[in-house]
Amino acid sequence: MFTMELPKDKKVIRTRNNKVVYDCGDTVAKVFNATKPAADIFNEALNLSRAAQAGIDVPEIVEVGKAAGSWVISTKKVEGKTMREIGDEDASKRPMLTEQFVELQLDIHKHRNPLLNRQKDKYTRMINAAGEVLDETTRYELLMRLDGMPNKHEICHGDFVPSNVIVREDGSHCVCDWAHATQGDGAADCAASYLHFKMRGADEFAENYINAYCEKSGVTKEHVQNWLPIIAASELSRGRVVEQDFLLSWVNVADYQ
Numbered sequence: 001m002f003t004m005e006l007p008k009d010k011k012v013i014r015t016r017n018n019k020v021v022y023d024c025g026d027t028v029a030k031v032f033n034a035t036k037p038a039a040d041i042f043n044e045a046l047n048l049s050r051a052a053q054a055g056i057d058v059p060e061i062v063e064v065g066k067a068a069g070s071w072v073i074s075t076k077k078v079e080g081k082t083m084r085e086i087g088d089e090d091a092s093k094r095p096m097l098t099e100q101f102v103e104l105q106l107d108i109h110k111h112r113n114p115l116l117n118r119q120k121d122k123y124t125r126m127i128n129a130a131g132e133v134l135d136e137t138t139r140y141e142l143l144m145r146l147d148g149m150p151n152k153h154e155i156c157h158g159d160f161v162p163s164n165v166i167v168r169e170d171g172s173h174c175v176c177d178w179a180h181a182t183q184g185d186g187a188a189d190c191a192a193s194y195l196h197f198k199m200r201g202a203d204e205f206a207e208n209y210i211n212a213y214c215e216k217s218g219v220t221k222e223h224v225q226n227w228l229p230i231i232a233a234s235e236l237s238r239g240r241v242v243e244q245d246f247l248l249s250w251v252n253v254a255d256y257q
C-alpha cells in the first residue's frame with residue numbers, strides 16, 4: 001500500500017474529537033484518529049462513491065489511505081462556501097437558503113442506488129446498541145414502530161445540515177460528508193436534520209425547515225414526527241453524554257402518541 005503524505009502547508013478547516021479536516025490546496029483531507037475503525041472509513045468512502053454513482057453532485061474521491069498511521073479520505077477540493085457560512089455572514093439570505101436547502105434534500109431523495117445500506121437495518125442496529133440508556137421494553141416499542149414505517153428506497157444523506165452543502169460561484173451545490181447515508185424514507189432524513197437543529201438550539205430554523213420540507217414534499221408533519229423517537233433513540237447509541245437528556249426527551253415523546 002502507498003503511504004500518503006499530506007502537504008506541510010495544509011490548513012485546518014475543522015477539528016472534531018475524532019478527526020481533523022485539512023485544506024491541502026487541490027484536495028481536502030479528512031484525517032481520522034487511531035480509534036476510528038477502518039470499516040467506518042471504508043463505509044464513508046463507499047457511501048460517497050455510491051452517491052456519486054447515483055448521479056448526485058458530491059466531491060470526487062482522490063484516495064483513501066494512511067498518513068502517519070491515521071486513515072485519510074482525500075477528496076478534490078470544491079471551491080465555494082458552505083450554506084452555513086453564507087447564512088452566518090448574511091442573515092437576510094437565510095429564507096432563500098432554507099428553500100434551496102430543502103429543495104436540494106428533496107432532489108437527493110429522488111436518486112436511487114440499490115447498493116446503499118438500508119435505513120431500517122441501520123436504525124435497528126443503533127437502537128439495539130443503545131441498551132445502556134434504553135430499557136428493553138422501550139427498545140422493543142421503538143423497533144415495532146420502526147418496523148411499521150414505510151419501506152422506501154430514497155437516498156438519504158443522514159446528516160443533511162447546511163455545513164455539508166458547498167455552494168459554488170455559479171450557484172450549483174455539492175454535498176459532502178456521506179458517512180451516515182442510507183436508502184429509505186426521506187421523511188426520516190428530514191427528522192434527522194430537524195433533530196440536529198433542535199439539538200443545537202436553532203429552534204426557529206428547525207421549525208422553518210420542517211414546515212418548508214412538508215410543504216414542498218407533500219409529506220405530513222405527523223409522519224416526520226413519527227420518525228423522531230426512532231432517530232433520537234438511534235443517536236443515543238453514539239454514546240452522546242452531553243445530549244443524552246435532550247435525546248431521551250424525544251424518545252419519550254413516543255409515549256404520548
Ligand SMILES: Nc1ncnc2c1ncn2[C@@H]1O[C@H](COP(=O)(O)OP(=O)(O)OP(=O)(O)O)[C@@H](O)[C@H]1O
Nearest residue numbers: 013014021028059075076077078082163164176177
Ligand atoms: N471536497 C471538499 N471541498 C471543499 N470543502 C470541503 C470538502 N470536503 C469537506 N469540506 C469542508 O470541510 C468541512 C468538514 O468536512 P465534513 O463535513 O466532511 O466533515 P465533518 O467533520 O463530518 O463535519 P461535521 O461533522 O461538522 O459535519 C465541510 O463542512 C466543508 O466545509
Ligand SMILES: [Mg+2]
Nearest residue numbers: 163164176177
Ligand atoms: Mg460535515
